[in-house]
Amino acid sequence: MFEGYYGIAPVSSLEEMLTLLEYGDTAFDLVLINARLTLNVRFNLLAFCLDHPLIRQAFIYDVPEYRLARLGAQVKTRIVFSSMQLPEGVPIKQLIHKVDPPMLNEPAHKTVSHL
Template sequence: MINKRLRIMIADPQHHQRLRLERDFNRQGYYAIAPVSSLDEMLTLLACGGPGFDLVLVNASLGAHERFDLSTFCLHSPQVGQAVIYALPH
């Protein structure tokens, strides 16, 4: 059975991409979604403590701009359950 209470973070610098992903999740019944637009926002929200996120979707460009290793961070962060790091064509 699908758990509709999953906590999801969408980290993407493009507003329309965050909005599209959030709407797609909403259509499936997921509403605990935190959209963020920068690496700083993502790291701040993850550092706040609390239950963390079951799923983090992050655009690879957020880490590339700051030479931040998103993969290693997501693998070792206790606040990230599962992560999907994606890249969009320009």
């Protein structure tokens, strides 16, 4: 369990992420995705995250600075972009509270995937 979340499913490639989400049947409340997984392929990560029924919210990190401005113009409430290379420690706690603010009567556990 991590910060009240469970169901952590680390993957190391775009193919693994797609397989996990294609054959999965459990939605992820928060998916952490390294943007560099898609740098060398034509893949619209934003559209994928917005359209996929198993991704409720996504944090896409390690986004190159030149892409942040363009993505910032497409700000979506469910998707957060960052140039941070690796979210961990205090920044990951702040991220979770930013992406998934505490609410009254919320479930004790959530699912999260770090891709």
